[in-house]
Amino acid sequence: MSVLTGKRSWLRTALASPAIGRLGVIAAGLLIWEGLARTVLDPEFVSPPTRILQALVTRTLADPTVLRAIGTTFWELLLAFALAVLAGTAVGVLVGAGERISRTAYPLVLMLYAVPQVTVLPLFVMFFGLGPASKVAFGFTHGIFPIMVNVIAGMRDVSPLFLRSARSMGASRMQVLRHVVLPHLVPSFFAGMRLSVAMTLLGVILAELYASIDGVGYFAHLYSESFDPAPLYALIVVLALMAVLLNELARRAELRFTWRRR
Amino acid sequence: MPTQRTAVSSQLAEVADPWPAHGGEPETAILCVEELRKNALSNSRDASRAGDAAIGIRGVSKSFGDDGDDGRLPALQAIDLEIRRNEFVCLLGPSGCGKSTLLNIIGGLLKPSTGEVFVNGRRVVGPLPRDIAFVFQEDTLLPWYTIAQNMHVALEFQGVPREERPERVRAALEAVGMSEFARYYPHQLSVGMKQRIAMSRGLSLQTDIVLMDEPFAALDEQTRMVLGEDLSGLLEQTHKTIVFVTHSLAEAVFLSDRIFVFTARPARLKSIVTVDEPHPRRPDFMTSDKFNGLRNRLYGLLREEIREAVRQNV
Numbered sequence: 007m008s009v010l011t012g013k014r015s016w017l018r019t020a021l022a023s024p025a026i027g028r029l030g031v032i033a034a035g036l037l038i039w040e041g042l043a044r045t046v047l048d049p050e051f052v053s054p055p056t057r058i059l060q061a062l063v064t065r066t067l068a069d070p071t072v073l074r075a076i077g078t079t080f081w082e083l084l085l086a087f088a089l090a091v092l093a094g095t096a097v098g099v100l101v102g103a104g105e106r107i108s109r110t111a112y113p114l115v116l117m118l119y120a121v122p123q124v125t126v127l128p129l130f131v132m133f134f135g136l137g138p139a140s141k142v143a144f145g146f147t148h149g150i151f152p153i154m155v156n157v158i159a160g161m162r163d164v165s166p167l168f169l170r171s172a173r174s175m176g177a178s179r180m181q182v183l184r185h186v187v188l189p190h191l192v193p194s195f196f197a198g199m200r201l202s203v204a205m206t207l208l209g210v211i212l213a214e215l216y217a218s219i220d221g222v223g224y225f226a227h228l229y230s231e232s233f234d235p236a237p238l239y240a241l242i243v244v245l246a247l248m249a250v251l252l253n254e255l256a257r258r259a260e261l262r263f264t265w266r267r268r
Numbered sequence: 269m270p271t272q273r274t275a276v277s278s279q280l281a282e283v284a285d286p287w288p289a290h291g292g293e294p295e296t297a298i299l300c301v302e303e304l305r306k307n308a309l310s311n312s313r314d315a316s317r318a319g320d321a322a323i324g325i326r327g328v329s330k331s332f333g334d335d336g337d338d339g340r341l342p343a344l345q346a347i348d349l350e351i352r353r354n355e356f357v358c359l360l361g362p363s364g365c366g367k368s369t370l371l372n373i374i375g376g377l378l379k380p381s382t383g384e385v386f387v388n389g390r391r392v393v394g395p396l397p398r399d400i401a402f403v404f405q406e407d408t409l410l411p412w413y414t415i416a417q418n419m420h421v422a423l424e425f426q427g428v429p430r431e432e433r434p435e436r437v438r439a440a441l442e443a444v445g446m447s448e449f450a451r452y453y454p455h456q457l458s459v460g461m462k463q464r465i466a467m468s469r470g471l472s473l474q475t476d477i478v479l480m481d482e483p484f485a486a487l488d489e490q491t492r493m494v495l496g497e498d499l500s501g502l503l504e505q506t507h508k509t510i511v512f513v514t515h516s517l518a519e520a521v522f523l524s525d526r527i528f529v530f531t532a533r534p535a536r537l538k539s540i541v542t543v544d545e546p547h548p549r550r551p552d553f554m555t556s557d558k559f560n561g562l563r564n565r566l567y568g569l570l571r572e573e574i575r576e577a578v579r580q581n582v
Contacts, residue, residue, distance in 0.1 A: 167404060167406055167408055168408060168410065170377060170402075170404070171402065171404055171408035172425060173377065173395055174375055174377055174395050174397065174400070174401070174402040175395075175397050175401070175402075175422050175425035175426050175473065176395060176397025176398070176425050176426050176427060177425035181424065181425055185410065185413075185421050185424075185425075186410065189410065189412040189413075190412075192412075
């Protein structure tokens with residue numbers, strides 16, 4: 007309390023800032039990890055952060071086959087995500103457009119969303135083979151749901167007053183969609199998109215881990231089978247960076263398209 | 269009152285076709301209805317029924333819910349009335365009596381259970397954006413558009429050619445003295461200013477008729493008085509027929525040429541009160557004996573109805 011103690015010290019001010027605090031938590035976590043990994047933890051399962059960094063530079067980023075695998079995974083992810091956004095929005099708008107169709111289909115969508123898709127992963131590999139197609143397909147079916155669910159939910163809570171007002175002025179269905187419904191959807195659409203990034207990545211990696219001949223998942227599988235944790239963790243770092251990158255892209259797009267509320 | 273309600277619902281249940289075709293032409297009726305729905309307006313004129321009135325309402329009843337349903341709620345009962353051209357009319361009644369329902373039926377946003385509505389001599393079967401503009405109670409400005417864009421979109425909805433829109437938007441904003449706020453977003457304006465914009469948007473649509481559903485209900489009394497004066501002044505310039513729903517007695521007297529007083533639910537027309545005072549009306553009208561006399565008369569007419577409405581809502 008500055009009233010009681012007078013001026014705050016610079017240290018207090020720094021600790022009170024959320025960004026500094028966050029960095030502090032991360033640094034403390036890494037330190038504890040480093041300490042534990044060097045002393046009590048089994049080096050066949052856990053590598054200290056310093057060794058992971060070393061592996062990232064000397065093995066992951068220096069190895070052309072691994073780099074190609076990262077590229078493969080990135081393209082699978084990007085393609086699956088793009089398809090999920092397009093199809094999810096289209097299906098969401100169509101399902102959300104009518105009272106009857108939305109009441110019929112929305113529970114089905116929610117039910118399918120709740121089913122753990124891993125159970126049918128072998129089917130995907132059977133249908134689409136060991137190559138990238140099965141990964142894109144599995145990423146797609148993961149990524150489409152958050153978009154669909156958010157778009158349908160958004161369509162269902164468009165203000166009836168706006169719809170009535172637009173109708174009284176003679177707006178056509180397309181005009182209502184363009185000027186009333188779509189702008190209203192923007193916030194929930196982007197919320198869905200950011201969830202979708204994480205889900206798509208999950209789908210792609212799951213499919214790669216299950217059965218693949220390429221991609222980050224293939225190498226992750228390889229490293230863990232051979233009790234070589236440092237490059238495994240390095241791959242996880244790379245995946246995290248991919249997710250952050252896509253999430254940031256979604257956030258930028260959101261800032262650009264969101265109308266200012268207050 | 270449950271007994272009354274059952275009686276009304278059985279009476280309404282007997283009506284086989286709740287949306288009968290235009291009377292007198294049975295052989296073309298079915299064809300017509302389809303045709304009319306497309307055009308939103310009947311082309312057949314029926315002078316004997318509609319007269320020179322801007323709006324004619326013939327035996328309009330409305331119930332919500334399905335036939336024979338216990339929850340069926342009669343809102344309007346056998347309403348007959350006529351609204352003349354360039355007239356300012358208030359629909360006055362206790363809250364929840366069905367005034368807004370009647371307004372939505374006039375505007376073609378709701379279908380009556382029985383009866384018909386004529387606008388400019390033609391039967392209403394859907395929204396009439398060329399003839400009727402709406403101003404709603406809550407602000408219906410789209411929050412993602414600026415004030416000018418909102419006006420622009422309204423004109424686009426109405427089908428006004430693109431090249432005419434900027435000038436119309438400019439003129440409409442100027443008429444209410446809001447030009448400087450053209451580039452503001454709705455959330456940057458006060459409730460009163462937003463409602464003033466909504467009002468000017470309604471007037472800018474260049475329809476003969478403007479239907480206003482308690483446009484001042486969300487405003488404080490002072491803002492309400494100022495906007496009321498503005499409206500009275502705007503009317504003088506625009507020559508429109510206005511139907512205004514309110515439950516404020518003072519607002520009704522101050523603005524109206526005629527006041528239609530309704531009973532508690534289900535609404536029936538109880539009385540018509542004429543206010544013989546030229547527009548634009550000045551604030552000193554509000555302190556005159558004539559004003560207070562009319563206001564008291566309205567209160568006398570409404571007293572039991574308000575009590576009935578309060579009882580219904582317990």
